[in-house]
Amino acid sequence: MKRIPSRTSLFFLLAAISLALLILSSSGRLAPVEGNLARLSQPFLTVSNDAGRQITNIVSSARELAGLRSTNKQLQTQVDTLTIDNLGLKEVEAENARLRELLRFAQINPLSDYRGGQVIARVISRGPSNYLSSLTIDLGSEHGIKAGMPVVTERGLVGRVYKVGPTSSIILPLTDPSSGVPAMVKRSSSRAVGVVNGNVGTRPVMEFIAQDADVSLGDEIITSGLGGNFPKGITIGQVLEVNKQDFDMYQEAVIRPTVNFNQLEFVLVITNFQPGELESVG
Amino acid sequence: MLILAVTVVIQGTLLARFHFYGASPNLLLVVVVCWSLLHTVSEGLVWAFAGGLGVDLIAGLPLGTTPLALMPTCFLAGLGRSSIFTSSVLLPAFLVALATLIFGWINLILLSLRGAPVDWAGSALRVMLPELALNVLLVWVIYPILRWLAAHIGAARMEL
Numbered sequence: 001m002k003r004i005p006s007r008t009s010l011f012f013l014l015a016a017i018s019l020a021l022l023i024l025s026s027s028g029r030l031a032p033v034e035g036n037l038a039r040l041s042q043p044f045l046t047v048s049n050d051a052g053r054q055i056t057n058i059v060s061s062a063r064e065l066a067g068l069r070s071t072n073k074q075l076q077t078q079v080d081t082l083t084i085d086n087l088g089l090k091e092v093e094a095e096n097a098r099l100r101e102l103l104r105f106a107q108i109n110p111l112s113d114y115r116g117g118q119v120i121a122r123v124i125s126r127g128p129s130n131y132l133s134s135l136t137i138d139l140g141s142e143h144g145i146k147a148g149m150p151v152v153t154e155r156g157l158v159g160r161v162y163k164v165g166p167t168s169s170i171i172l173p174l175t176d177p178s179s180g181v182p183a184m185v186k187r188s189s190s191r192a193v194g195v196v197n198g199n200v201g202t203r204p205v206m207e208f209i210a211q212d213a214d215v216s217l218g219d220e221i222i223t224s225g226l227g228g229n230f231p232k233g234i235t236i237g238q239v240l241e242v243n244k245q246d247f248d249m250y251q252e253a254v255i256r257p258t259v260n261f262n263q264l265e266f267v268l269v270i271t272n273f274q275p276g277e278l279e280s281v282g
Numbered sequence: 283m284l285i286l287a288v289t290v291v292i293q294g295t296l297l298a299r300f301h302f303y304g305a306s307p308n309l310l311l312v313v314v315v316c317w318s319l320l321h322t323v324s325e326g327l328v329w330a331f332a333g334g335l336g337v338d339l340i341a342g343l344p345l346g347t348t349p350l351a352l353m354p355t356c357f358l359a360g361l362g363r364s365s366i367f368t369s370s371v372l373l374p375a376f377l378v379a380l381a382t383l384i385f386g387w388i389n390l391i392l393l394s395l396r397g398a399p400v401d402w403a404g405s406a407l408r409v410m411l412p413e414l415a416l417n418v419l420l421v422w423v424i425y426p427i428l429r430w431l432a433a434h435i436g437a438a439r440m441e442l
Contacts, residue, residue: 007323014331022346037339048295056299131389134342163342170342177398201304201408
């Protein structure tokens with residue numbers, strides 16, 4: 001009888017364990033374990049994320065420095081010194097600007113209660129997986145965060161809280177393929193409704209728009225409030241392209257989100273909105 | 283395991299900031315395939331399992347998603363272990379390129395099974411190809427480091 005290689009046995013064993021974990025995790029039974037593990041990993045993720053932010057600033061500063069060098073060679077040494085000193089100042093300045101914008105947004109939208117949260121690990125769009133999107137923030141159940149709460153910035157909708165740990169939470173952004181946001185065209189002469197679904201590696205698409213609905217390039221898309229998962233009126237994005245075929249039941253619109261998910265550092269969690277049931281996306 | 287933990291943290295934080303035509307490099311995949319080539323496929327499987335769980339935890343994915351996609355890539359290393367080209371970076375680069383495609387397709391299959399809409403051709407063009415290019419470039423940095431580590435940690439055991 002041919003002996004099964006040990007690595008094949010190991011593979012099937014680990015695959016069976018992975019499958020079992022996948023089923024348990026998708027059903028929510030592992031939530032307490034996942035929450036405690038997330039709490040343990042949070043300090044490391046915070047330090048690493050801060051280091052990443054510094055590296056990004058250095059790269060940006062290097063590009064600016066290259067531009068200055070080409071037009072002012074005589075001041076090169078002085079510019080180098082000033083750039084290093086300015087790294088820290090730029091970080092503080094940028095952070096203040098973002099916080100001011102968030103505060104202004106909260107003040108002009110007084111009907112909702114907000115809790116500010118800092119993104120600590122940009123597990124977003126294409127990382128750590130290029131196929132699935134998620135964000136981690138440094139707010140959890142200890143701060144009053146609950147699954148299903150909408151997440152926004154001053155620019156518009158980010159997504160909603162998907163998993164909650166004691167001190168951190170995972171956000172499912174609207175760019176994730178599992179995300180579906182009931183939406184509508186803001187223009188009063190249209191008000192066409194549909195669902196904005198995320199897509200792998202490309203922009204979200206607003207689907208299930210009635211064939212006879214009026215949707216045009218440049219139309220602003222907002223949350224419709226239908227289904228009760230998001231408050232009505234939050235900006236999602238702008239129509240970039242409309243796909244309409246006579247033989248289809250519905251038309252589609254490609255949406256450019258107003259939120260820049262590649263540069264997300266701070267978000268607001270709407271804490272006084274009661275969402276509908278959060279379906280398992282696993 | 284320290285190498286694995288550092289890889290997972292870097293994957294989840296630093297590398298998420300760098301994008302090339304819409305994709306970022308998959309450090310964990312590169313490390314797992316290279317280590318499987320340098321040591322044993324069995325060790326690579328354990329690294330893929332543990333590292334994949336770490337990535338799932340950071341990303342908030344259902345636990346088990348990434349290990350299921352990553353573990354099959356370890357067997358590619360088994361194809362190359364008896365090759366005379368293991369001292370060259372070209373072999374691991376080729377294996378990582380194949381592994382990126384396999385990992386990508388498995389991820390899309392798992393996404394599809396979860397009920398999410400999947401654009402197969404579009405995802406291959408928009409995500410897999412840029413990620414493949416980045417992962418292959420990463421091999422030129424990671425493989426020599428892992429080869430040095432493997433030589434100092436212990437020799438690869440013959441696997442029956």
